[in-house]
């Protein structure tokens with residue numbers, strides 16, 4: 588039995604079997620590359636579902652974590668924490684005037700947004716949140732209910748009330764759905780999990796206008812799209828709208844678990860002392876990591892790289908699509924791209940893994956290509972070469 592088989596055997600015996608896993612046990616990562624327990628190397632074109640937005644073990648992030656780990660790991664949130672204050676300030680400076688609540692995950696950030704919306708609507712008996720079909724907002728009972736995908740709800744009833752699902756990019760459906768019970772609209776501007784579907788021209792602005800006209804909160808889930816992924820710090824900036832609440836997680840911590848709810852100043856009073864909390868939220872080590880992420884983004888020109896490499900990757904994928912008719916469409920922005928196939932994507936993903944590359948398939952037929960935001964031209968060339976081989980061998 589080799590090391591990988593040993594790791595898999597122990598895992599499969601003692602860890603709850605909630606995931607379908609690839610037979611790879613990663614032991615080390617550096618930039619866009621990981622190494623498994625057998626010493627095999629993989630190009631990671633889907634680093635941690637977007638968590639490792641600066642690649643694995645970015646030196647600034649790793650150094651910040653090491654340094655802070657030797658000073659103070661955790662203090663509860665009924666004390667002040669310099670790093671959390673500094674991080675909140677940077678998030679606000681890069682987004683919109685307001686305040687930040689720190690938690691540990693995307694679901695927790697969204698849960699906070701939903702709780703704030705409920706308190707906002709409570710005096711008038713408004714509580715209903717309109718969300719989109721094919722959205723994804725997390726796996727806690729309430730965020731999974733916000734998620735407009737039946738398959739994630741199955742077997743978990745009764746689900747918390749107060750959510751309604753609308754077709755994404757349908758302005759008339761949104762107008763028609765607003766009632767005296769509605770308090771918020773919650774959406775991703777580019778649906779990730781649902782198949783890399785971007786908001787169309789004018790849709791984000793229309794949502795903003797409908798929210799303004801009906802006193803609704805516009806909640807934008809930037810858990811996947813945030814932190815440079817789309818070629819702006821946050822996707823809303825590319826759509827020319829400002830949300831009332833924004834949620835972040837994934838790439839924010841550069842590999843450390845952090846989530847953030849960002850609230851426009853005028854709504855910041857809806858969660859007064861005692862109404863919401865998170866024991867681990869914003870702890871010094873994760874804040875140090877996130878501060879290092881912002882520092883790297885500024886000093887290493889990450890957003891510029893996303894714009895440039897996003898354009899290059901798209902062009903290379905379009906060349907690929909010209910040779911492989913089963914690629915129906917290429918969608919997305921920046922380094923968040925989806926290749927829709929006319930067939931299941933899993934065989935392609937499996938073949939890529941055998942060829943030494945990690946990529947994802949979502950919505951069963953959409954290859955999700957989301958490399959680190961500091962990816963290089965050479966790495967993109969390598970990835971396209973592997974994809975070409977995998978697609979060819981699958982006789983697509």
Ligand SMILES: *Cc1c(COP(=O)(O)O)cnc(C)c1O
Pocket residue numbers: 691692693694695697723724725726775779780808809810811812836837
């Ligand atoms: C991943 C994701 C979440 C959930 O984040 P967790 O950290 O897994 O709880 C929520 N919303 C979007 C858009 C996501 O991509």
